[in-house]
Amino acid sequence: xxxxxAHTDRRERAMLRFFRMVDPxxxxxxxxxxxxxxxxxxxxxxxxxxxxxxxxxxxxxxLDGHRYVQAxxxxxxxxxxxxxxxxxxxxxxxxxxxxVHETELSPDxxxxxxxxxxxxxHHSRFLRRMLGPHVRPPVGLQRRYHIRIDDTPEDFLDWAAxxxxxxxxxx
Numbered sequence: 001x002x003x004x005x006a007h008t009d010r011r012e013r014a015m016l017r018f019f020r021m022v023d024p025x026x027x028x029x030x031x032x033x034x035x036x037x038x039x040x041x042x043x044x045x046x047x048x049x050x051x052x053x054x055x056x057x058x059x060x061x062x063l064d065g066h067r068y069v070q071a072x073x074x075x076x077x078x079x080x081x082x083x084x085x086x087x088x089x090x091x092x093x094x095x096x097x098x099x100v101h102e103t104e105l106s107p108d109x110x111x112x113x114x115x116x117x118x119x120x121x122h123h124s125r126f127l128r129r130m131l132g133p134h135v136r137p138p139v140g141l142q143r144r145y146h147i148r149i150d151d152t153p154e155d156f157l158d159w160a161a162x163x164x165x166x167x168x169x170x171x
Contacts, residue, residue, distance in 0.1 A: 048084035059138035110160035118148035
């Protein structure tokens, strides 16, 4: 996430610590097919400078036959590497590997996809208060548990501008 410590509150810092703690376990669980509680995959992308492959657990949104991943922490990290590489490998639960090509959606397109994915589900003010103003679960996780946090199209657009959405298509 690109929000400075001065702008993050205690809830946001706790969530970031939690994800940093859980990610290494999730990275090991996915290839063996161990349930993680979310539609997680491993995204394997070469580093943009080093070329060394990095694997990151991400939550995948499967919507109308399209697969999407959202950079929950913003434009940094794997999102920058994926942009630079253009292609990646995904590891599905159970270890099946597939090569994919990424297409980054514009914030306007991403907002439409996010809204369409979450519109049928109820709004959770409790979750928003619990997580704080800048942190929210990935869209795939929200869809799985039938919740949404955003109210207006502007909220979806704001989130999409700060957290890129990538469509993954098989090569």
